[in-house]
Amino acid sequence: MTRRALVSGAVSLGALAALAACTGTGGGSSTASKTLTFGSGSSDDVPKRAYAAVVSAFSKKTGDKVTTNTVAHNDFQNNINTYLQGSPDDAFTWFAGYRMRYYAGKGLVAPVDDVWKKIGGDFSAGLAQASTGDDGKKYFVPNYNYPxxxxxxxxxxxxxxxxxxxxxxxxxxxxxxxxxxxxxxxxxxxxxxxxxxxxxxxxxxxxxxxxxxxxxxxxxxxxxxxxxxxxxxxxxxxxxxxxxxxxxxxxxxxxxxxxxxxxxxxxxxxxxxxxxxxxxxxxxxxxxxxxxxxxxxxxxxxAPIDGLMLSKKGGDNQAAHDFLAFIGSAAGQEAYFSVDKSNLMTVKTADTSSYSAFNKKLAGVIADAKHISxxxxxxxxxxxxxxxxxxxxxxxxxxxxxxxxxxxxxxxxxxxxx
Structure with missing residues (x-):
């Protein structure tokens, strides 16, 4: 994952939190709004542009405005606990597995079962399980994975x-x-x-x-x-x-x-x-x-799984829920893959006709695995x-x-x- 660099450089999570607090999105006031903030740790050039393509496609489809705050990858990852307890963005990039379940268990993120009712049929049972917290609720939407x-x-x-x-x-x-x-x-x-x-x-x-x-x-x-x-x-x-x-x-x-x-x-x-x-x-x-x-x-x-989650604040923002549903759709993942071809789409109905022989080989290694860590x-x-x-x-x-x-x-x- 990469950390989002605001404007031209990386910003601290404190600055990111301050920006998110100033936007006025999230919370009760944002429930009826058509805006959301998106905190991203995808700060390297390719994934940063890939998420920009996702945001552009989502905004074109829905008319919603997304403000993306990019922070340097390691800063985002190492300070996630402070970030989530402060003034986080509505949606943010994160990982499946224990690191998802841990913050769900701490009550720092919002469940997205409503999103999964829309997108669940397009994911494998393994991906669904990797998106589920210890309480049985869904907290994560996969975007891509990679071996x-x-x-x-x-x-x-x-x-x-x-x-x-x-x-x-x-x-x-x-x-x-x-x-x-x-x-x-x-x-x-x-x-x-x-x-x-x-x-x-x-x-x-x-x-x-x-x-x-x-x-x-x-x-x-x-x-x-x-x-x-x-x-x-x-x-x-x-x-x-x-x-x-x-x-x-x-x-x-x-x-x-x-x-x-x-x-x-x-x-x-x-x-x-x-x-x-x-x-x-x-x-x-x-x-x-x-x-x-x-x-x-x-x-x-x-073969780690990367995707999106909602902060506790973002759980009150319908636009943020819609954004996660979009990344869990073929259109959303195809928009991402159009820029970043190093990772593999996770949605079953995504168009893989543009997969290279190399992409297919990577996908085959994951598909043939008996165990995935x-x-x-x-x-x-x-x-x-x-x-x-x-x-x-x-x-x-x-x-x-x-x-x-x-x-x-x-x-x-x-x-x-x-």
């Missing part, structure tokens, strides 16, 4: 004679060959903290299985056990082949090394292709799932993801050490406080 995996340039691999690895040992062997060929084998960036979680999730699911991932993120399993230590031991085999300056790189900067042919592959979500503006480079990108390690083969896929910071308690895992993983990337005992003691305290 995580290894992305690479076909021309580079063909020139070097590389083949897609299906086993973890093969991945390590390939990385060694790439390194000897003068490439950074695995582009890697963790300046923003969250990208490393995707590597942890995949190694964990491939080592211990999907259910262990879900139980660990729910703290039904202890962090201080051999299964968790095995994850980091496996990861240590990849550390010598990841970007050496990863903690100083954003994911966008790491993507540029892949696009320039300086890196052999990159483990990230398919949104990575937003960075390849040269059509020749974009057409040269291919993808393979994270290889098998120990259990379940490659049946588990990390939502990414660590969406499946786990927010405080566990932000306050514990980010510094722990960044420390591991520095020196290859991890204190699982400390992870467990912090997890105990945080989950017990919920």
């Amino acid at each position: 995580w995996g290894f992305f690479y340039r076909k021309s580079v691999w063909q020139a070097k004679g590389y083949t897609v690895p299906t086993k973890f040992d093969d991945l390590v062997t390939l990385a060694k060959q790439m390194q000897s060929d003068g490439l950074t084998p695995i582009a890697f960036a963790d300046k923003d903290g969250w990208p490393a979680m995707g590597t942890f999730d995949y190694i964990n699911m491939r080592t211990n299985g999907y259910q262990f991932h879900m139980d660990l993120t729910a703290h039904k399993e202890s962090w201080d056990q051999k299964k968790v230590k095995d994850v980091f031991d496996n990861w240590k085999r990849l550390l010598p082949f990841q970007s050496t300056n990863a903690l100083g790189l954003t994911w966008q900067e790491a993507a540029q090394t892949l696009g320039a042919g300086k890196a052999g592959m990159y483990l990230l979500g398919s949104f990575v292709t937003q960075q390849f503006t040269d059509p020749t480079v974009l057409a040269d990108i291919d993808f393979f799932p994270f290889p098998e390690i120990a259990v379940e083969g490659t049946d588990s896929v990390e 939502q990414f660590f910071d969406r499946d786990a308690l927010p405080a566990m993801a932000n306050n514990v895992m980010i510094p722990a993983l960044q420390g591991f990337l520095k020196d290859g050490t991890i204190d699982t005992g400390s992870l467990e003691s912090q997890a105990k305290a945080l989950y017990a406080a919920q």
